[in-house]
Amino acid sequence: MRNEIPKAQVYIESLIPQEAASKQKSRQFAEELGLGRISLSPSEGQLLSFLIRLHKCRKFVEVGTLTGLSAQYILEGMDGEGTLWSLEKAEVHAQKAQAALADHPAGSKAHLLVGDARVTLESLASEGPFDGIFIDGNKAAYGDYLTWAEKNVRKGGLIIADNVFLSGAVWGDPTQQKFNDKQIKALQDFNKRLADSTLYESVLIPTAEGMNVAVKLF
Numbered sequence: 665m666r667n668e669i670p671k672a673q674v675y676i677e678s679l680i681p682q683e684a685a686s687k688q689k690s691r692q693f694a695e696e697l698g699l700g701r702i703s704l705s706p707s708e709g710q711l712l713s714f715l716i717r718l719h720k721c722r723k724f725v726e727v728g729t730l731t732g733l734s735a736q737y738i739l740e741g742m743d744g745e746g747t748l749w750s751l752e753k754a755e756v757h758a759q760k761a762q763a764a765l766a767d768h769p770a771g772s773k774a775h776l777l778v779g780d781a782r783v784t785l786e787s788l789a790s791e792g793p794f795d796g797i798f799i800d801g802n803k804a805a806y807g808d809y810l811t812w813a814e815k816n817v818r819k820g821g822l823i824i825a826d827n828v829f830l831s832g833a834v835w836g837d838p839t840q841q842k843f844n845d846k847q848i849k850a851l852q853d854f855n856k857r858l859a860d861s862t863l864y865e866s867v868l869i870p871t872a873e874g875m876n877v878a879v880k881l882f
């Protein structure tokens with residue numbers, strides 16, 4: 665949940681070109697659902713694209729589609745050439761995402777899978793190994809998504825996860841949005857595992873929400 669926007673972010677985003685109509689559509693849909701503040705910001709989206717392009721990913725998985733905003737940044741990072749499987753639990757979110765992606769030049773490269781990602785991820789395994797995954801779904805299940813990624817993302821692949829600060833709850837700050845102990849423990853364990861240098865080369869980027877970026881070494 666993005667609350668107060670830091671001045672650095674305002675400045676950075678003043679330098680980024682306005683988002684295309686298909687992305688504005690995703691934002692509009694998220695606003696209509698009352699969820700505008702949980703989409704990636706333009707600078708976070710740009711970072712996601714940038715990492716995926718640098719890593720030359722062509723087979724990518726996303727957990728947590730919402731209205732398809734981050735999916736568009738992922739497709740752009742793959743230069744419109746790769747395939748994205750984007751997983752979303754809420755049918756209504758997936759429908760909105762489909763409508764926004766229909767307006768994106770690479771939208772047909774996204775396959776939306778509706779259902780609990782812990783189930784749909786298993787059905788996807790036969791398409792792997794994957795070049796990377798973006799984790800932005802149910803916070804309490806981040807550990808389950810990581811367990812799946814450790815089996816199905818290739819050696820040298822990317823694991824990127826958003827909201828890893830849980831608005832400060834991981835270091836004990838009181839937060840506006842209430843997180844339960846299970847969610848907090850899940851994120852603390854998740855960050856700890858990605859920080860294990862025998863398993864990952866990783867960097868935890870201090871974006872407003874915390875974005876963990878890791879290369880899988882095994």
Ligand SMILES: C[S@@+](CC[C@H](N)C(=O)[O-])C[C@H]1O[C@@H](n2cnc3c(N)ncnc32)[C@H](O)[C@@H]1O
Pocket residue numbers: 702703704727728729730731732733734735751752753754757779780781782800801802805
């Ligand atoms: C933070 S939003 C994703 C935002 C999106 N990545 C973006 O930036 O445009 C989280 C999404 O995960 C979905 N979600 C929550 N639990 C899920 C689950 N168990 N399986 C799949 N999706 C889930 C929610 O319905 C919501 O749409």
